[in-house]
Amino acid sequence: MITHIYMVRHAESPFTPDQEEGRGLSEKGWADARKVADRLKPEQIDVFISSNYARALQTIEEAARQQNQAIITEPRFRERELASWDYPFADFEQGIKQVFDNPSFAYPGGESNEVAQERGIAALKDVLDHHRGKKIVIGTHGNIMTIMINHYDKQYDFAFWKKTTKPDIYKLSFDEDTLVNVKRLWE
Structure with missing residues (x-):
């Protein structure tokens, strides 16, 4: 039974x-x-x-309204904590590359890729278990989306993250718990 997950990276949001x-x-x-x-x-x-x-909720709320659906919130799909807010990054992008290159590394006050992935994958597995054979939109964020897809396919890494846009949509097709296809729907 195929389940389709539509990962929607949020649209532009002022920092x-x-x-x-x-x-x-x-x-x-x-x-x-x-x-x-x-x-x-x-x-x-x-x-x-x-x-x-x-920003994640707002990105999908019109789609949910058009399809007469409520949005279920799941905090485990929130963005990864890269570091505490007062951490002095000299180069933010290089900071993200560091955690992708070293999955167990975490900045002070932040989550490693391993920790963030464990959180995201636990939520994704719950979604797959409860909504088999359905089409599910997940409003989420760039880092956590990449980290979750990377759990199933290692080609989804820092270079992939850099190519994603705000917003972006990836359709992930699962046969039971096995990822069988990824297709970008945003162009």
């Missing part, structure tokens, strides 16, 4: 370090969220689940 959970979409982000809804409409989604962060 404000003190409001990670409540940070919403920019004007461009809202316009792109409407495009996400248009792109997902023909897929006939059965279930909508999202990180509890505002």
Whole structure:
């Protein structure tokens, strides 16, 4: 039985370090969220689940409304904690590369890729167990999305993360618990 998971990376959101959970979409982000809804409409989604962060919820809320569905929040799909907010990154992208190159490494106050992956995969397995054979949208974030897909296929790494956009959509097809296909739906 095939289950389809649509990982939706959130749309553009202005960065404000003190409001990670409540940070919403920019004007461009809202316009792109409407495009996400248009792109997902023909897929006939059965279930909508999202990180509890505002930008992830807002990115899929129009799609859920159009398909007359509620959004279930799942905090385990939130973005990974890279480091405490006061950690002085000289180069943010290089900081992300460091944790992808060294999966057990964590910055002070942050999660390693291994820890974040364990959290995300536990949530994803729960979704697969409870919604077999369905089409499920998961509103999420770039790092955690990449880390979760990487659990199944190692080619989804730092270089993949760098190529993702805000928003982005990846359709993951599972035969039971085995990932059998990944297709990008956002272009």
